[in-house]
Amino acid sequence: MSACELKESLDVVLNFDDKDKKTILIVDDEENNIQLLKRTFRNSYNILVAHNGLEAIDVVKQNASKIALIVSDQKMPVMEGTEFLKIVNETNPQIIKILLTGHVGTDIIVSAINDCNLFQYILKPFEPEELKIAVESGIEKFSMTEHNQSYYRELKELFYKTIRAISNALDTKDSYTNGHSLRVTLYSMILARELNLDAAYLEDIEIAGLLHDIGKIAMPKSILCKNGRLTDEEFVVMKSHPTRGEKIVINIKKLHIIAEWVKSHHEKYDGTGYPDGLKGEQIPLAGRIIALADTYDAMTSTRPYRTALSHETAINEIKRCAGTQFDPKLDELFVSLADKIDEARKNPEEYYNKYSLLGKNIDFHITSEAAIQSSSQK
């Protein structure tokens, strides 16, 4: 390595940790081109270098969270630029991609733009200034997306904390149901995880669990906190809470599907539940899941008119109600998870944090309209 090349390498290392600068990855097999690109960009960006597609995939794997933009040559040994960029796009679509290429057919360019989510291609030979402008606007796009994502995360965290606060407020309204919503959500999440549902659906189940009894806010305290069994008239009022809950939740635009689930958590598989007497799979999957979790928690909690049943008695009762009160397949799954549920019941806060997706403020899954649509069909 010449003295000049050694200095260049040291510059790369020295520059790489500058946190105020964005990082770009240069992928090219020709050393002269690499040096030209380094000289063009080293004052403005941290620079990483790879000499072929395979090496570049490794660099991306190790530095994915740092790399904002890739400038890749097309014609390289081992792997063509478009092939490499396509692989990167599958795992890291957020990285901006620029391709340097000689004259190729329009069809190759079009498929590169589509398959690799190419930001721009630049024909060789090019002026450094031309590439500089492309990189600057690519970095601008990356920064804007990054900013939007962080704003979205903040909004989502605020939304989640608000839902938790409402749910906690509801749980403390009646000392007998203290912690009920949290535990119902926890048992629902345990069950839902076993069904291999997608992340958007699991997040929605979490919200639905926390809000399933929100309609009880509208119940008079004399009924909600009555020290004894409810009269028939009082029970009629109490039975309106799923519908009242639906009305509260449906006004929140993104919770349209959840409103339906809140409404259905007292439906029974044989059609004898309320408010609509839905039967079997007419009841949304989430409604069937929450119904099991809700009943188990009600049985294992002390109520004004009886002390808590043991875990074993509650599980036997759940078994007995397979196909009548509960979806038989979900019932079987719930029973198979009995030990896990019993553990969770003894330490709900700790287990909740383990199972919660929304509570983890990391890389929030963005619940898109499409995801809501697909979850509604389950």
Ligand SMILES: [Fe+2]
């Ligand atoms: Fe309820």
